Amino acid sequence: MTLTPDKPKAKARKLSMKERYSALTRDLDWDPSYVPADEMFPYTTFEGIKIHDWSKWEDPFRLTVDAYTKYQAEKDRRLYAVLDGFAQSQGHLSLTDASYLNAMKLFLQGVSPLEYQAHRNFAYLSRHLNGPGPRFASLCQSLDEIRHAQTEIHTLSNYNKYYSGFHSYLHMHDRVWYLSVPKSFFDDALSAGPFEFLIAIGFSFEYLLTNLLFVPFMSGASFNGDLPTMTFGFSAQSDESRHMTLGLEAIKFLLEQDPDNVPIVQHWIDKWFWRGYRVTALVAQMLDYMLPRKVMSWKEAFELYFEQQMLGGLFQDLAYYGIKPPRDVGKAIQEKEHLSHQAYWILYQFSHAAAFTTSVPSDETLDWLEEQYPDTFPTYRALWDKEKKNVANGGRHFVRGLPQLCQVCQIPMGFTEADSPFTICQRSVVFEGERYNFCSDGCQNIFEHEPVKFRQAWLPVHQIYQGNCGGADLGDVMQWYGMQPGDGGEYLGSPDHQNWLRWHAQADHSELGED
Amino acid sequence: MTTDTGIDTGIDTGIDTGFNKVIERPEIRSIGAYDFPSRSAQELYGDDQLVHVWYDGNPWFVAAACFRAPKAMSFGDFWAALLVPYHEEDPDWLASWTPADFEWGLDDAPWTPDEGASLASLGVGHKSVIRMVKK
Numbered sequence: 001m002t003l004t005p006d007k008p009k010a011k012a013r014k015l016s017m018k019e020r021y022s023a024l025t026r027d028l029d030w031d032p033s034y035v036p037a038d039e040m041f042p043y044t045t046f047e048g049i050k051i052h053d054w055s056k057w058e059d060p061f062r063l064t065v066d067a068y069t070k071y072q073a074e075k076d077r078r079l080y081a082v083l084d085g086f087a088q089s090q091g092h093l094s095l096t097d098a099s100y101l102n103a104m105k106l107f108l109q110g111v112s113p114l115e116y117q118a119h120r121n122f123a124y125l126s127r128h129l130n131g132p133g134p135r136f137a138s139l140c141q142s143l144d145e146i147r148h149a150q151t152e153i154h155t156l157s158n159y160n161k162y163y164s165g166f167h168s169y170l171h172m173h174d175r176v177w178y179l180s181v182p183k184s185f186f187d188d189a190l191s192a193g194p195f196e197f198l199i200a201i202g203f204s205f206e207y208l209l210t211n212l213l214f215v216p217f218m219s220g221a222s223f224n225g226d227l228p229t230m231t232f233g234f235s236a237q238s239d240e241s242r243h244m245t246l247g248l249e250a251i252k253f254l255l256e257q258d259p260d261n262v263p264i265v266q267h268w269i270d271k272w273f274w275r276g277y278r279v280t281a282l283v284a285q286m287l288d289y290m291l292p293r294k295v296m297s298w299k300e301a302f303e304l305y306f307e308q309q310m311l312g313g314l315f316q317d318l319a320y321y322g323i324k325p326p327r328d329v330g331k332a333i334q335e336k337e338h339l340s341h342q343a344y345w346i347l348y349q350f351s352h353a354a355a356f357t358t359s360v361p362s363d364e365t366l367d368w369l370e371e372q373y374p375d376t377f378p379t380y381r382a383l384w385d386k387e388k389k390n391v392a393n394g395g396r397h398f399v400r401g402l403p404q405l406c407q408v409c410q411i412p413m414g415f416t417e418a419d420s421p422f423t424i425c426q427r428s429v430v431f432e433g434e435r436y437n438f439c440s441d442g443c444q445n446i447f448e449h450e451p452v453k454f455r456q457a458w459l460p461v462h463q464i465y466q467g468n469c470g471g472a473d474l475g476d477v478m479q480w481y482g483m484q485p486g487d488g489g490e491y492l493g494s495p496d497h498q499n500w501l502r503w504h505a506q507a508d509h510s511e512l513g514e515d
Numbered sequence: 516m517t518t519d520t521g522i523d524t525g526i527d528t529g530i531d532t533g534f535n536k537v538i539e540r541p542e543i544r545s546i547g548a549y550d551f552p553s554r555s556a557q558e559l560y561g562d563d564q565l566v567h568v569w570y571d572g573n574p575w576f577v578a579a580a581c582f583r584a585p586k587a588m589s590f591g592d593f594w595a596a597l598l599v600p601y602h603e604e605d606p607d608w609l610a611s612w613t614p615a616d617f618e619w620g621l622d623d624a625p626w627t628p629d630e631g632a633s634l635a636s637l638g639v640g641h642k643s644v645i646r647m648v649k650k
Contacts, residue, residue, distance in 0.1 A: 043546065046544055048544055193544070193546075342577065345574075345577045346578065349576075349577055383574055383575070386575070386606070386607075389606070390606050393606070395606065397575070397604070398604075399577075399580075399601075400600060400601055400604050401581075401582070401600075401601045402580070402581050402582075403577070403578040403579065403580060403581060404567045404569070404578050404579040404580065404581045404644075405581070412577065413578040413579060414577040414578045422574065423571070424569060424571065424578070426534070426569065426623070426644055426646075427534070428534050428535070428536075428622070428642075428644065429536045429537070429538050430536065430537045430538070431538050432540070434553055434555075434557070434641065434642070435622075435640060435642040435643065436642070437642060437644065448541070450543075451538060451540065451541070452540065452543060452550060452551065455551075455552070455553040455554070455555075456551050456552075456553070456554050457554060458554060462554070462555040462581075463554075465560065465565065465581075465583040466555075466559050466560065
């Protein structure tokens with residue numbers, strides 16, 4: 001028997017983008033009949049959030065798989081062309097200075113692994129949310145996040161051929177003290193329920209704080225000759241705006257579904273603003289201290305991206321739902337004059353145990369900082385003057401021991417009181433017979449709501465003292481961290497600095513010629 | 516409160532900042548039983564405990580120090596073996612200084628350490644904060 005192919009029928013009408021999107025989401029959704037809905041979606045009730053009608057979710061963007069892959073492939077092609085050109089032309093030599101790459105080491109070690117974790121959790125949401133619209137939006141974001149992780153790693157891998165500190169970022173992310181700050185932040189979100197994750201990452205991280213977290217790194221790249229990272233930033237930007245609309249739709253959806261959701265969401269906003277804001281301490285010091293060519297000060301960035309755009313814009317809109325600005329926003333505003341100076345002073349005196357280098361800021365930078373922070377920087381400048389004298393006498397300020405850490409944000413407790421801004425802020429509570437220490441009212445408040453969760457915090461200092469980090473002395477711990485000689489410490493005289501001088505001296509000689 | 520860019524946030528950030536405040540276990544929302552021990556309980560350190568030392572008024576040290584010390588260690592030994600080696604890295608630290616050159620506090624209360632007494636008998640607990648201020 002032979003099979004004759006069917007005669008071609010009249011060509012089917014091509015569906016519009018909107019129809020294809022609807023077919024992909026709503027048409028692929030069904031009401032379960034073999035099991036009850038709460039068995040199919042077991043994680044969307046325990047947090048206390050009430051959803052009455054998932055169909056009220058308004059899809060913030062309409063994308064189909066073919067459109068998505070087409071856009072992303074075009075962007076990847078452009079990025080890879082830039083990466084090839086930069087590598088072939090020894091583009092790394094045209095950076096402002098080798099010390100600029102400290103910002104990128106921090107980004108690769110601290111931020112890129114979070115993109116991967118975001119990928120995982122959005123994949124989880126794309127399975128476990130009841131509504132087809134938010135499931136598909138989560139799937140798109142999940143794909144974005146793994147692409148971001150991969151392209152960031154690919155973009156920065158070129159520097160690993162020439163510079164220290166880029167080699168073991170994943171190993172370090174899970175172990176090193178300052179990387180426990182972003183890692184524990186994200187682990188906190190991963191171990192929360194799906195709605196808290198949406199507010200923590202979808203809203204607070206990707207909307208409220210995204211311009212403070214992401215833009216400074218990319219602007220820093222553009223001001224300091226790092227064409228590949230800048231191109232990556234542009235490539236990610238269109239995705240980021242999609243993530244922002246998803247975060248905003250998520251919060252509006254939760255608030256509109258039931259008035260009982262409002263206090264729960266308010267607490268998550270309070271918590272995740274402060275958690276995210278504490279992570280931005282790393283960004284603040286990067287902007288003010290690590291970039292050889294400055295973009296803007298942390299204070300300016302905070303005023304523009306947070307005070308004006310979020311407090312002046314977003315929260316005016318959210319007031320309609322009864323949502324107030326985050327409870328500790330006043331402390332963050334007061335700290336804008338201090339945060340970067342305190343954070344860099346932490347990193348400076350502990351950089352012998354880090355995979356980036358630090359140095360006394362140049363006189364030019366000190367003058368710039370004084371212009372940006374006329375009210376507060378003179379006090380910090382006095383510390384740098386003392387350290388300059390110390391260095392001239394053959395010293396270098398590295399702390400000979402371990403610092404007190406905050407139980408929640410895990411940052412060494414170097415932050416100060418609002419009403420006495422040069423006095424360290426010490427907070428503590430006792431829970432079930434054990435004392436816990438905090439850097440701020442914000443971190444204390446978070447602990448008081450979830451003490452059983454936060455008492456499990458893997459605090460690097462405590463783990464070292466328990467003997468869980470390779471051994472008792474610094475060398476053992478550094479080895480366990482995966483650090484190599486030259487990864488951290490002082491920048492001047494470091495392998496990166498010496499190589500940089502050698503490469504540029506060679507280039508200069510070739511241009512000068514024989515005479 | 517109002518920001519200096521003129522935005523009224525309408526919030527009050529009051530919190531009980533009592534240093535020895537005891538908190539109760541709040542309601543836990545979870546997918547199952549959720550009760551895990553502290554990852555830094557004193558028992559994990561044997562006969563030792565963690566002790567914080569905060570050199571208040573000296574910004575050279577960006578944060579208080581955290582030491583692991585035997586509960587039975589005398590304050591004099593704690594001073595000589597742990598506290599001084601850490602703090603003498605400050606170029607302004609004088610080798611002649613003794614505990615009598617400082618005013619002391621323990622967990623936010625005034626405190627007079629006796630050099631011969633053990634940390635435990637002086638009331639220093641696990642993760643206590645010893646505060647020192649140069650006279």
